[in-house]
Amino acid sequence: MSLAALARPMALRVRPRPAPAPTRAATAQRRAGQEPQAPVAASGQQASPIRADGFDNLVRYIPTETVTIFVAVCSARSAVETVSGGFSFGIAYAACAALTPALLWLIAAGRHRAAGGVGPVPLHWWPLLAATVAFMVWALSVPGVTSMFTSVPKEQAAWGVLAGVGAVLVSMVLSLLERVFGPR
Secondary structure (H helix, E strand, O other): OHHHHHHHHHHHHOOOOOOOOOOHHHHHHHOOOOOOOEOOOOOOEEEEOOOOOOOHHOOOOOOOHHHHHHHHHHHHHHHHHHHHOOOOHHHHHHHHHHHHHHHHHHHHHHHHHHHHOOOOOOHHHHHHHHHHHHHHHOOOOOOOOHHHHHOOOHHHHHHHHHHHHHHHHHHHHHHHHHHOOOOO
């Protein structure tokens, strides 16, 4: 999920939108003493409300902006090594990890200002921490990054598999912890 989506609820705390006005059919059904029926979709199936599913829980905190930058930097590895004589996944990893909460704050500040907010941005610590942790675990599953830990190819493959499984597990755990620590 993008940092922009994470910043959306933090941008400006406003009152929730009022419920939509009832339709004429629903009003007529209530007057007749009947329970209003849910709207029917064009295919004949009942329309279902949008809900968070398992996939949304897995990708909620993975910051796509920072991931895109990290993958681009890792892809430029050979060019950087040619020009500068060396490339450190560790430096790229640390820089992008530090960039994650900074980008989230900047996006939230921009949305806050665009929505007419005045004063400091009402940020909660949970999205900042969760997005950073999600990036740090996810980034380890990018091919080649595990060379930070070992130069043995079989061990690099093992680290990559562990990082991939870890990214899924950490995403699930962060989604569960959001209920406890997340903004209300």
